[in-house]
Amino acid sequence: MNPKESIKDLYDRKKELESLSLSLKNGERLVIVYGVRRVGKTSLIRAFLNERDFPYILLDMKEIYYVHGSVPIKALYNAVAKEFVRFIGKVGSEPGFDLSEDLGLTGLLKGINEWCRARKLTFIVALDESQYLRFGGKIRYDGIIAWGVDNLSNVTFILTGSEAGMLREFLRYEDTEAPLYGRFRNEIYLNRFTKEEGFGFLRRGFKESGKTISEKALEEVSRDLDGISGWLTYYGYYRTVEGMKHEDAIKQVFREGSQLTLKEIEKVISRSRKRYIYILKAIVDGLDTWGVIKAYVSSNAGSLSDTILNSLLQTLIKLGIVEKAADDRYMIPDPVAVYAIKRLKP
Ligand SMILES: Nc1ncnc2c1ncn2[C@@H]1O[C@H](COP(=O)(O)OP(=O)(O)OP(=O)(O)O)[C@@H](O)[C@H]1O
Ligand SMILES: [Mg+2]
Numbered sequence: 640m641n642p643k644e645s646i647k648d649l650y651d652r653k654k655e656l657e658s659l660s661l662s663l664k665n666g667e668r669l670v671i672v673y674g675v676r677r678v679g680k681t682s683l684i685r686a687f688l689n690e691r692d693f694p695y696i697l698l699d700m701k702e703i704y705y706v707h708g709s710v711p712i713k714a715l716y717n718a719v720a721k722e723f724v725r726f727i728g729k730v731g732s733e734p735g736f737d738l739s740e741d742l743g744l745t746g747l748l749k750g751i752n753e754w755c756r757a758r759k760l761t762f763i764v765a766l767d768e769s770q771y772l773r774f775g776g777k778i779r780y781d782g783i784i785a786w787g788v789d790n791l792s793n794v795t796f797i798l799t800g801s802e803a804g805m806l807r808e809f810l811r812y813e814d815t816e817a818p819l820y821g822r823f824r825n826e827i828y829l830n831r832f833t834k835e836e837g838f839g840f841l842r843r844g845f846k847e848s849g850k851t852i853s854e855k856a857l858e859e860v861s862r863d864l865d866g867i868s869g870w871l872t873y874y875g876y877y878r879t880v881e882g883m884k885h886e887d888a889i890k891q892v893f894r895e896g897s898q899l900t901l902k903e904i905e906k907v908i909s910r911s912r913k914r915y916i917y918i919l920k921a922i923v924d925g926l927d928t929w930g931v932i933k934a935y936v937s938s939n940a941g942s943l944s945d946t947i948l949n950s951l952l953q954t955l956i957k958l959g960i961v962e963k964a965a966d967d968r969y970m971i972p973d974p975v976a977v978y979a980i981k982r983l984k985p
Contacts (some may be wrong), residue, residue: 640870643682645689650840650868652683655827661685662825663761663795668788669822672799673806674829674971675959676903677869680799683829684765694726694755695763700771706836709774716744719764723751745783748791755793762794769798770805781810785818804957831866842872848879856885863889863976870896897979907958912985913940914951917982919971922961927968939985 643649646656655672656884662670674680681699688695696719727734735740735757736750745789751762764787766772772780800806811817812824832840838857839958845852864870870892877888908915914936921927921935933948954971955961962972971977 640869640876642679643686646686648688649682649844651832651836652679652686652829653685653743655683655829656687657665659683659783659797660826661761663693666761666792666795667823667825668791668795669784669795669819670827671806671810671824671965672694672797672829673800675803675831677867678829678831679868680801680829681767682868684767684797684799687853688763688765691763691803693761693763694751695765696722696724696950697765698766699767701768704774705770706953710772710778712744712775712778712781716741716747717742720747722844723747723754723762727754737907745786748787748794752791752793753786763797764794765799766799767799768831770800770802770809773805773809773907779818782818783905785822788819788822795858802958804953804959832871833866834861834866837861837864837866837871840868841875844872845879850879851889852878853885859885860889863974864892867973867975868980870975893975896975897982900973900976900979901983904960904983907954907960911925911951914943914947915955916940916983916985918948918951918955919961919983922969922971923977923980927970929969932969 649656659670672684673681684697688697698715698718700710707714710718723734724738732754732963734750735754738747738750742750745863748762748764755762775946784798787794787796798806798810810819812819812822814820838861841852841857841860860871860874864874873892873896874888877883877891878885881888883891908919917939918932921932926932926935929948929952932952933943933945936948937943952961953957956963960971960973962970962977971980
């Protein structure tokens, strides 16, 4: 199901929209939006950008990566140039620099920055799933972004990522050696909906399609699907569009959702499949402390060193599949992923 395109279609997220607006108003140059899968990051950014008169570009780095097997700078250059040309065409203006030449991405951004500065505008470069920028080959995108942040007063970068740990690792802004070290940024965490928000989200959706949802159904949905916008959207769709009964709709979310989730998990674990599977199964079965996981994986998938177990766990955490709770126990935050993992075959 597609991300939302406009603020009127967006349920709530007022605080986050406000924070984005403030960043732009204050001329902040770097905004990072984190959030687990399917929580609504793309919807938030699209809805926000669609309401602006600013020129902007919104690109999905994951898509570019899947198309090219890397993130070629030419793909970014062409997309930015095309969008800028479209925007100046729309407002009936001239670029003021020679766009027929290949300026390189930084040259192009400089030109756009000047154009925007003369008009008191901001050009927004929104890069969705930007943890994929780490696949730039020789191109250091963190360096390019840092250069932009330092030099382009009228360009704001908005980076989002569903693999928060991966994105943080790419940005490395705590690492004194890294290009983005110490740069000011506005970090927005998009949380899953609370129980009340989830109720509001569903009630609104049902109302819009002229239907109602019982209190009991609301309680069960919030218990089973845990405020993740994407799953709530599926549930609402099955009920209101496909006319399913409550129980069937929930089952269908788990069935369909776990297919999606399994595909994502399979991609990640393929390199050390058996070990990953037993780690995930251990956590799902409540064998969720480090030592117990190690014993379980060793006895089912062969012995492994502490270093290897840590590295596998770290990868799962960076990808957001696993979380480590305050009491040092590991957990799987997405109920649909839990369902999927129970059905994973080693
Ligand atoms: N605030 C909202 N109001 C209404 N629908 C929403 C909202 N947030 C998300 N959705 C719906 O939830 C689904 C997932 O949203 P979206 O794709 O924006 O999430 P995401 O965080 O970008 O996910 P991913 O991690 O897969 O990229 C979409 O169908 C979208 O329409
Ligand atoms: Mg998204």
